[in-house]
Amino acid sequence: MRALIILVLITEFWRIMSAPDEDNHAQVASHFFGELLDSVIMDVASECHRIATLGLDRNLDDEEEELRLSAQARARVADPSNSEANSKYVVDIFGQTHPAVASEIFDCMNCGRSIVAGRFAPHLEKCMGKGRKARVKATRSSTAAAAAQNR
């Protein structure tokens, strides 16, 4: 926080100094500015020296390596000649293919009907009386929905 205040003062000093003024005023201002700057530099140097000596920055190399690997990875993925990034699926690692809508069929555990997997969620929503559309319907046929749930 002290550093912030000092930086504000430094900006102020530069502003003052850049305005035309008498020679010795400028010299004095310049001297004080120099003192402040030295002090700030010394603060940072002292803190960094302590951090480095006590080994508090020993992860620095690993962190930079991770950053480098990420930058490299992004460049490789963005390369238009790289086909892996955006290829469509042909087979999965087990040699299987899958349709856009999951085709497995099983019984709904709420009403017992046979449902196609890929359409199970919209079915269940109505079946359980959940969701916006279902709630609108429920006000009209609430007995039917209640009966279905209690079966």
Add this chain to the structure above:
Amino acid sequence: MKLQNLTLTTTMSSNSDHQSHLHRSYASNQQQQSKAVIVPTPCSHLTEFKAGRGATAFGKLLEGIRVRPLGRASVRGEAFQVFRCGACGKVPPRLYACLSCDAVVCDVHAPDHEHEIAIDVDRAELFCCSCGDQVYDRDFDSAVVMSQTAAATLGGCNSLCAPPPESLRKRRRVDYRPWTPDSRERALLGSHSSLLPGNNEDLSSFPVGLKGLNNLGNTCFMNSVLQALLHTPPLRNYFLSDRHNGFVCQQKNGVNYNKNERKNKNLQKLCLACDTDALFSAVFSGDRKPYSPAKFLYSWWQHAGNLASYEQQDAHEFFISMLDGIHEKVDKDERKLHSQGSGACCIAHRVFSGILRSDVMCTACGFTSTTYDPCIDISLDLVPTHEGPTKTLHSCNGNAESINSGVSTLLGCLDRFTRPERLGSDQKFFCQQCQVRQESLKQMSIRKLPLVSCFHIKRFEHSPIRNMSRKVDRYMQFPFSLDMSPYLSSSILRSRFGNRIFGFDGDGNDPDCSNESTSEFELFAVVTHRGKLDAGHYSTYLRLSNQWYKCDDAWVTEVNENIVRAAQGYMMFYVQKMLYYKASGSS
């Protein structure tokens, strides 16, 4: 501006070469108390100075140290005294007060002074006039920290050194012991188990538990999180070792199994843990056809009524809801343990629950009020640029900056999360020491790391005022290996007090908090989101035996690690590199 007089040599010790590693000197200089900090070997002058004076070498310093609230320590002289160099009369940026006599010298005249050890008056740092370098000492730092904390507390070391309340149970650690069945167990295994259905030789060479999940209609938000959880090591181990037995659980809840299968399904007591167990069994069965988590969806919708609808949900919301569901089905007495953050209540919390520490500091006097709260994950704001923990050092290293300037990083987000934030003037905090409302700073840190850390990046912004939401697509770099130690309470406290060598809360041997050995994590799952806010798609990258796989609903494919590094991460799952085995039951 005369800067040429400013030379600061960085020497770790008189013997070792600075570049040649930290790791070697770490081993030789390691002290018991704080593994985070390397205490460097003192120079001969410092050793000599201390030898002559014993433990009270820096005793008189305690009176001489002046501390600004929340600020640095410096040396206080007589009232209105301005320190000047005894030799030249100047007041340069560096002035040293000798610890053996009353002399004050500047850096230019320090080597000429008869005594060696002095103290930097502005920064309260030890300086060796002979070596011409800043030196460090544990006893000196302790004396400084004591002065700083005395100023910040009601006449004692409050939350800075005191551990959290007794209610946080202590658990013993036991060493890992590999298990092999004895003859009775071997017989049981033989008679009560059957081989998994053998598939193709090729298929069995893939990691066990790798299996697609069918999309049941906009359920990729659920599939992506389930894939991550199916491969969360401690969670997987728990369910695969039958720690939640569905039969036992249903019996406890008064359900009697009868022969009529159909009737059973409606009589079954709702238990998300039972459904999770069924999911694990199916996915780890060895069969490679995709699985439809229909029963799971049905159970989850019964638990989370408000989220039950056929529309795209948020994966993170599902994650929280599912863990909550597992927690809720545990009986009430055990559930109480949750508030203490020990994770003893249920498997969900044992795996994911950590403890966050929140400090609110008075800007006028430095008094600090501390609270602890359990957390199940950490939600991070996406910070625009890389604000690394060592940003002061980065500016010396041009290379890192030019490649990565402007890139958001996970470490940058964590830095922002643990940064001191000034609370608004409308949120003035009542300071017990000042006895009035004062402006204050708030700072978060991690008191205890969970076994598995889940980081959620806030990419979906909802603005209730403007009644609109938007998605933040900005790329965020995340590491494969992560060291969380800079975000621990001990580290945050240490840096608040100038990185002094001192046993801050959380250091050392307290088993209930995290220290160096438990802060290394490895990435194992990434949930990503592609597309727009309401028309997008979730998929998960899994790391198994150092190979990455993409799980996109039913499709499981192998991918190169570059794809993962370049992906848009929404939730990242990291597991502790070294899992300790804790003694189960009461301590």
